[in-house]
Amino acid sequence: MADTPETKDQHFFDDPAIDRLTAAFLQLASEVWVLNERFAALQTLADEKGVITREDLARFQFTGEADAEIAKDRGAFLRRVVGPLTARD
Amino acid sequence: MDRVARQSVHPLIKPASTADYARESFWDDLTMYLEADVRPGLRDVYERDVRPKLVEELGREPERAEIAAAMRKQEDNRWWYLLRTQSQRQGIEVSREVVEKQLPELMAQAKARGNGPGSLSLDPDLAIPDYIRGDIHLQRDGYFAASDIADDITAGAVYDRGITLGRMGTQGWLNDDVGLSLAAWMKERFPNFRPKRILELGCTVGHTVVGFKQTYPEAEVHAIDLSAGLLRYAFARSAALGVEIHYHQQNAERTRFDGGSFDLVFSRILMHETSADAMPRIFAECHRLLGEGGVMFHSDAPQYDMLDPYAQSLRDWDATANKEPYMNGYYSMNLEDAFEQAGFDRATMFRAQPPSLRLKNADAEVRRSRVRGGLYFLAGAVRT
Numbered sequence: 001m002a003d004t005p006e007t008k009d010q011h012f013f014d015d016p017a018i019d020r021l022t023a024a025f026l027q028l029a030s031e032v033w034v035l036n037e038r039f040a041a042l043q044t045l046a047d048e049k050g051v052i053t054r055e056d057l058a059r060f061q062f063t064g065e066a067d068a069e070i071a072k073d074r075g076a077f078l079r080r081v082v083g084p085l086t087a088r089d
Numbered sequence: 090m091d092r093v094a095r096q097s098v099h100p101l102i103k104p105a106s107t108a109d110y111a112r113e114s115f116w117d118d119l120t121m122y123l124e125a126d127v128r129p130g131l132r133d134v135y136e137r138d139v140r141p142k143l144v145e146e147l148g149r150e151p152e153r154a155e156i157a158a159a160m161r162k163q164e165d166n167r168w169w170y171l172l173r174t175q176s177q178r179q180g181i182e183v184s185r186e187v188v189e190k191q192l193p194e195l196m197a198q199a200k201a202r203g204n205g206p207g208s209l210s211l212d213p214d215l216a217i218p219d220y221i222r223g224d225i226h227l228q229r230d231g232y233f234a235a236s237d238i239a240d241d242i243t244a245g246a247v248y249d250r251g252i253t254l255g256r257m258g259t260q261g262w263l264n265d266d267v268g269l270s271l272a273a274w275m276k277e278r279f280p281n282f283r284p285k286r287i288l289e290l291g292c293t294v295g296h297t298v299v300g301f302k303q304t305y306p307e308a309e310v311h312a313i314d315l316s317a318g319l320l321r322y323a324f325a326r327s328a329a330l331g332v333e334i335h336y337h338q339q340n341a342e343r344t345r346f347d348g349g350s351f352d353l354v355f356s357r358i359l360m361h362e363t364s365a366d367a368m369p370r371i372f373a374e375c376h377r378l379l380g381e382g383g384v385m386f387h388s389d390a391p392q393y394d395m396l397d398p399y400a401q402s403l404r405d406w407d408a409t410a411n412k413e414p415y416m417n418g419y420y421s422m423n424l425e426d427a428f429e430q431a432g433f434d435r436a437t438m439f440r441a442q443p444p445s446l447r448l449k450n451a452d453a454e455v456r457r458s459r460v461r462g463g464l465y466f467l468a469g470a471v472r473t
Contacts (some may be wrong), residue, residue, distance in 0.1 A: 010170075010171045010174065010409055011171075012161070012167045012168075012171045012174070012410075013167055013171070018171075019171055020433070022171055022172070022175065023175055026119075026175050026176075026179065029115070030112055030115045030116065030179070031112075032114070033111060033112075033114075033115045034108050034111045034112050036111075037107060037108070037111035038107055038108055038111070041107050042186045057184070
């Protein structure tokens, strides 16, 4: 056995793109969880301080211009995330 | 134990921000899910899809390396390797980010423990063997991870934080279950043994050696490692816990202690990270260090001769993806032959698997996460 470790980074699928894509997916999942937990913290704090109750948050509806704005943002988000997968040469 | 308590088990672990703790928990939970819920099912995949083909091709039962190579082509197992590699790398990385943010505060805590109990002796000129360098466990710079700050403790702080949060108390929130369980076994196996001087080789942050001092409070207890960043942290940590340990930056292949000056010399998960050349030198050094009637043992994962070929093949991920390339050499070594070559009498040798003291009282979540069965393998010999 050699006295120098073989410590190359490994990839596990024939196409290394799968490994890279999975790494990106996991990072995204991690950040989604972080947002989830931060939102739960915000909700708990707002509730405890009597600023916004959980009921307020559950019943809230975007209306008028705000509703149109959020729909626009959602479309842009979708295109950003799904776009690279649906693009054709 | 809630998240604040988990991050306050001693003064050198501090609560992270909401976002950072959420991030660490995500990777820790992913690791536990992969180890406890997914990997056991891969044995069924092996038995059903892979083993029959190998037996047919080879005309015999496959061996460890043949199983590992075949499983690397099996899609479920490829996903496991990929996901587990990511959970390992990113889990350590986020703990390191937390430590880097907290470093001034952690360094101040370490500095405040400078008067002990215990002591710290560093050797800036110590030659560091190649086998312990590299990104072991997929941590950047491994045991030598460091910032630019003098008297840095990054390597120790990342190691301790990662294990303390990642293992979810399965080995005690102070990670002292191994040391306490092994020391309890020593007392039972050698009831008249009263060690005056004890030495741990490759102590990292002192998780194990602390339990030995607590079990043998009359003994003078020493511990060595190669990494100054681990040792500075280990000294501060055990001082914060009020436990007197004397830490030294020395190489286990050839220490600077006098021959015959210890009654007990041991290691825990050290040997599989040393090279084929270093292993016999470490055993010979143990023999030199012990006085007559002194005890040596090395605790690590069970040797391959105690496992079926499929169980052996599971360590392929650790040896390759997790960058612990020497483990196959150690686990396939005939330990008793090696101990004999180092000067120990075969009649004095022992192997044992002491049970975890903590596991029997643990809650269901802790038991579920203990995928390795709650036994700590060791092998050793008595100096005659």
